[in-house]
Amino acid sequence: MRVKCIVSYDGTHFSGYQVQPNKRTVQSEIEAVLTKLHKGQSVKVHASGRTDANVHALGQVIHFDTTLTIPPEKWPYALNSLLPIDIVILEAEYVADHFHSRFNARKKEYRYKISTQKLPNVFKRDYTYHFPYALDIESIKKACHHLCGTHDFTSFCVAKTEVEDKVRTIYSIDLIEEGTDLTFCFTGNGFLYNMVRILTGTLLEVGQGKKTPDQIPFILEGKDRSLSGKTAPGHGLYLWKVYYDN
Amino acid sequence: MRVKCIVSYDGTHFSGYQVQPNKRTVQSEIEAVLTKLHKGQSVKVHASGRTDANVHALGQVIHFDTTLTIPPEKWPYALNSLLPIDIVILEAEYVADHFHSRFNARKKEYRYKISTQKLPNVFKRDYTYHFPYALDIESIKKACHHLCGTHDFTSFCVAKTEVEDKVRTIYSIDLIEEGTDLTFCFTGNGFLYNMVRILTGTLLEVGQGKKTPDQIPFILEGKDRSLSGKTAPGHGLYLWKVYYDN
Numbered sequence: 001m002r003v004k005c006i007v008s009y010d011g012t013h014f015s016g017y018q019v020q021p022n023k024r025t026v027q028s029e030i031e032a033v034l035t036k037l038h039k040g041q042s043v044k045v046h047a048s049g050r051t052d053a054n055v056h057a058l059g060q061v062i063h064f065d066t067t068l069t070i071p072p073e074k075w076p077y078a079l080n081s082l083l084p085i086d087i088v089i090l091e092a093e094y095v096a097d098h099f100h101s102r103f104n105a106r107k108k109e110y111r112y113k114i115s116t117q118k119l120p121n122v123f124k125r126d127y128t129y130h131f132p133y134a135l136d137i138e139s140i141k142k143a144c145h146h147l148c149g150t151h152d153f154t155s156f157c158v159a160k161t162e163v164e165d166k167v168r169t170i171y172s173i174d175l176i177e178e179g180t181d182l183t184f185c186f187t188g189n190g191f192l193y194n195m196v197r198i199l200t201g202t203l204l205e206v207g208q209g210k211k212t213p214d215q216i217p218f219i220l221e222g223k224d225r226s227l228s229g230k231t232a233p234g235h236g237l238y239l240w241k242v243y244y245d246n
Numbered sequence: 247m248r249v250k251c252i253v254s255y256d257g258t259h260f261s262g263y264q265v266q267p268n269k270r271t272v273q274s275e276i277e278a279v280l281t282k283l284h285k286g287q288s289v290k291v292h293a294s295g296r297t298d299a300n301v302h303a304l305g306q307v308i309h310f311d312t313t314l315t316i317p318p319e320k321w322p323y324a325l326n327s328l329l330p331i332d333i334v335i336l337e338a339e340y341v342a343d344h345f346h347s348r349f350n351a352r353k354k355e356y357r358y359k360i361s362t363q364k365l366p367n368v369f370k371r372d373y374t375y376h377f378p379y380a381l382d383i384e385s386i387k388k389a390c391h392h393l394c395g396t397h398d399f400t401s402f403c404v405a406k407t408e409v410e411d412k413v414r415t416i417y418s419i420d421l422i423e424e425g426t427d428l429t430f431c432f433t434g435n436g437f438l439y440n441m442v443r444i445l446t447g448t449l450l451e452v453g454q455g456k457k458t459p460d461q462i463p464f465i466l467e468g469k470d471r472s473l474s475g476k477t478a479p480g481h482g483l484y485l486w487k488v489y490y491d492n
Contacts, residue, residue: 010368056369076365088368119322122256122334123302123373 001067002099003075006091007060011234012126013086017051017060026051026060026087033082034064041067048105048242052194054234056127059090059109059241063101099244107171107243109187112200113236117180128181129200129236135182135207137175142213143206144173146220147199154223156199157192166192166223173199185240194231202229247313249321250341253306256332257480258372263297263306272297272306272333279328280310287313294351294488298440300480302373305336305355305487309347345490353417353489355433356442359482360450363426374427375446375482381428381453383421388459389452390419392466393445400469402445403438412438412469419445431486440477448475 007030015023019031027045034043048061070078075092083089113128115121120130150169157166169189176183184203186196202219205211211229219227253276261269265277273291280289294307316324321338329335359374361367366376396415403412415435422429430449432442448465451457457475465473 008368010371080365085366085371086368088366090365119326119336120331120334122254122332125256125331127369 001069002063002065002095002097003072004061004063004093004095004099004101005075005079005089007057007062008088008090009057009060010086010126011051011054011056014053016053016055017047017049017057026057029084029087030062030079033079034066036082037068037078038066046101048101048108049191049239051237051239052234054126055237055239056235057239060239061101061105061242061244063095063099065097101242104244105190105242106245107187107189108191109185109240109243110191110196111238111240112184112186112196112232113238114182114184114200114204115180116182126235129233131204133208135204136209137177137182137207139209139213140203140207141175143203143211143216144175146213146216148173151220152223153192153195153220155219155225155228156195156202157225158194159225161193163192168192168195173203196237197232197234198225198228198230200232200236204232205229247315248309248311248341248343248345249318250307250309250339250345250347251321251325251335252337253303253308254334254336255303255306256372257297257300257302259332260299262299262301263293263295263303272303275330275333276308276325279325280312282328283314283324284312292347294347294354295485297483297485298480300372301483301485302481303485306485307347307351307488307490309341309345311343347488350490351436351488352491353433353435354437355431355486355489356437357484357486358430358432358442358446358478359484360428360430360446361426362428372481375479377450379450379454381450382455383423383428383453385455385459386449386453387421389449389457389462390421392459392462394419397466398469399438399441399466401465401471401474402441402448403471404440405471407439409438414438414441419449442483443478443480444471444474444476446478446482450478451475 009026014026017026019025019028030045043064045062045064072093076089079089114131115128118132148170152167154166171187174185255272260272263272265271265274276291289310291308291310318339322335325335360377361374364378394416398413400412417433420431
């Protein structure tokens with residue numbers, strides 16, 4: 001039987017999602033717990049995608065195959081009781097054997113949280129990027145408008161990315177403003193390596209007036225990473241939700 | 247010159263506020279930075295009161311004496327640039343030489359944060375007490391009513407507390423409900439050792455029906471720690487604000 005789970009994790013103390021030798025990763029923690037539950041039989045976990053060190057998830061989706069007959073509503077409790085406290089399984093359900101958390105993902109939402117207040121908030125230091133500068137929100141919104149749609153995002157991913165097709169569609173970039181907190185909500189059919197963090201870094205440079213919204217089409221056309229802005233740090237980023245066809 | 251500061255800290259990685267040998271404490275971190283700023287001349291810091299391990303502060307108040315002539319608005323930046331990231335000085339001002347952060351405190355507010363949602367929130371694990379049980383809020387409010395006022399709080403402090411006078415006045419206990427989050431706001435003229443955590447633990451037992459609101463007067467009269475509820479854990483507690491005469 002194949003199990004699909006929605007997983008939240010605090011990325012602060014992980015070297016990212018994916019298994020790496022001698023590193024603490026989300027995948028290795030979940031696989032260790034599943035292997036234990038399956039009495040030592042190794043269980044491989046597949047996710048909708050990787051997340052980097054310090055990046056958080058509210059709605060990461062994973063799947064794995066099991067021989068255990070645990071009722072779906074009991075799976076979160078069975079796993080959470082063994083998982084470390086910075087990973088929580090929120091939901092579980094049995095799915096068809098051809099379901100794949102990565103290949104069947106149709107849409108993803110990432111959020112990036114920023115605080116522009118002058119002094120840092122100690123309680124948010126690992127969860128929000130402290131960026132204590134005045135931002136021109138109207139310019140940011142104009143830049144967002146230019147970024148939405150189907151484009152080659154070569155300028156917005158790590159230069160050494162080996163994916164051949166760098167065309168992606170961004171459906172929307174919404175801004176949530178709450179006092180000095182600003183959240184960017186990106187939805188798209190997929191995101192390249194570091195793409196959300198580079199988009200955010202570039203939008204912040206637009207907000208500061210270091211770049212203009214009208215430069216965005218040229219940055220896209222240039223297909224050159226050096227044209228876009230800095231990579232915003234990982235700890236402000238959240239994999240928020242993954243959507244599948246039903 | 248005497249400087250008064252408002253300090254916030256994330257208590258997660260501290261063995262409490264007060265200096266202890268070979269332990270990481272808030273006071274020792276601040277004193278180390280002040281000593282450095284004063285070129286090795288030792289500077290003693292006084293606070294409105296101690297906080298325990300894992301307990302947070304949004305509005306701790308400290309004072310210290312200095313020979314430096316830094317403009318008041320520059321003090322937070324001077325200190326924050328040297329302090330670890332889990333301590334942030336929010337405000338500073340010069341005060342009269344007879345001001346004392348502890349002896350002049352007239353009123354204190356502590357808040358205690360609880361989450362009653364079934365599954366824990368990974369992002370709140372160090373900042374909110376996860377208590378996934380149904381609570382009768384009306385009973386809790388009745389119990390709060392019995393606790394407010396001037397009472398001998400012997401039943402609500404650590405048995406070995408050496409303070410002679412255990413009479414304190416609680417001005418108000420307000421509840422803030424936001425979905426499955428519940429915050430208790432306690433204001434009083436002072437609180438005994440562990441008092442807010444024992445009050446909270448007792449109110450949660452009332453909410454669960456393990457104790458009735460009408461037992462509160464008898465618990466107070468009994469002057470016996472064994473009559474009240476469990477001590478709620480430190481990580482849900484915040485020293486919120488300290489008030490002084492102006």
